[in-house]
Amino acid sequence: MCAVRNQNGRLAVNRYVSNAWTGWTELAGLIGSDSSCTERGTREVVCAARNEANALVFTRFNGATWSVPAVVGGKFHSAPSCARVSATKLICVGRSATGGLSYATYSNAAWSAVSNLAITGGTYSPPSCATDGGGGVVCNTLNGASNVLASRYTGTAWQSTINITGVASDAPTCVRNGVVGGALCLVRGNLSAFINRYNGGTWALGSWSGFVNLGGAISTRVQCANPAGGRIVCTTLGIQVGRRPYSNTFNGTSWTGWIQIATTAAINETACAAYDSTNALCVFTGPNNQLSSRIGS
Amino acid sequence: MNIVKTAAVAAAIAFLSPAALAAWSAPKALGATTLATSNPSCA
Structure with missing residues (x-):
């Protein structure tokens, strides 16, 4: 399951099922940041972003369909980052208006109010x-x-x-x-x-x-997935002209080191999710702004 | 981690090898109807 802000300023989502992408679905409403998607329950994924009023908005995939994006609230001064707390709860966190962290939790079907965590000196x-x-x-x-x-x-x-x-x-x-x-x-x-x-x-x-x-000599943030156990698969882009994707995998004991995994150029950050107990599915954005995926480790 | 010599880290990044390519699948397009205007996210 991957999501991205599209050329219309809306969240576009796509599912990888039976070795193929199902195709893009454009969801309603404008967003103004990167999105953050996280698994919660079985076959359940929640993606959140901030909208053009800087409020947190979210959509939930229930295993079959995506909900219409809805406003949670607050004023997020960065893209949110969402993570699973339990099978029935997740949290989304972003920079607050005062430089601390703003966050809201999603338990079962209800969001908490957006609260603020003060950070001394600011983030x-x-x-x-x-x-x-x-x-x-x-x-x-x-x-x-x-x-x-x-x-x-x-x-x-x-x-x-x-x-x-x-x-x-x-x-x-x-x-x-x-x-x-x-x-x-x-x-x-x-x-x-x-x-x-x-x-x-x-x-x-x-x-x-x-x-x-x-x-490594890398040009973007490293994005990783945890397929199983202590195994971690990370990808990023190199610094050469026409930045190329690289991976680095931890097998529980040691890292492979950075290995170039494609000869095609890429832009933006990569994104990865666990695919099976060994591999990650990672997506890369080409210079034409279109996304492609690879599976590996 | 403060300062790392650029030349040293540039040397540390591996060059493409057939074995490395084989560890990852061929690319699959997600579809041309969406043009990215942000970083992607996957779960």
Whole structure:
């Protein structure tokens, strides 16, 4: 399941079923940001974005059809990042009007009111959030010094935000890392990708691994999926002329290193979702603004 | 992670190899009716 803002300013969605794309469906209403899609229950996907009034809007795929996009509310000053809390609950998080985080939870069929989480010193990038697989959600964002800030939603409340250091040159991304209660987050530092793992336990700087350099010379945020267990498949674009897609896969023990996976040029960020227990399905945008997908790891 | 020599990281990124290509499927188009005006998202 993939979504993108289309040439009409609307959310377009497409499903990959039985080895083929079903075709684009354009949903009603204008959006003004990237969308964020996340699985919640079985065969259930929710995609959210901000609309032209900066309010959070969402659509839900119930296994058969998409709901008409509806307004949740609030004032989001970045694209939202949504992550699964449980089979019946998810959370969407974005920058707030005052530089903190705005968030709303979607439990069963009801959204909470949009609330704000103050961040000392403010946030300077959109957040990226990932489920920890244990009823919580971990988010990363940047402060004014481009250090990475980590926030954790326990399922009912936010724990204190931690400066996990580093100096990033792009907004972070987070993905489930297969450890219940944990997450893996990535940033681009200069041109390389750096990872930092939280493997659960006490919510403190010392519970993060510290940044590890994955190398590479990359031009966009790294986007990852967690097919199963500790396996993580990541993609991004290189820095060469006509930027090419690269992948880097963690098999639970080690990373493959960056491997070029296509000879065709790409623009924008990549996006990935788990496809089976080994592979991810990732989409790439061509210079003609059309999307194509590849499956692999 | 603050400063990394560009030349060093440029050397670290692998060049295309047939084995690498084989690990990923051929591309499948999602359809020409949608032209992206944002980053995509998948789930």
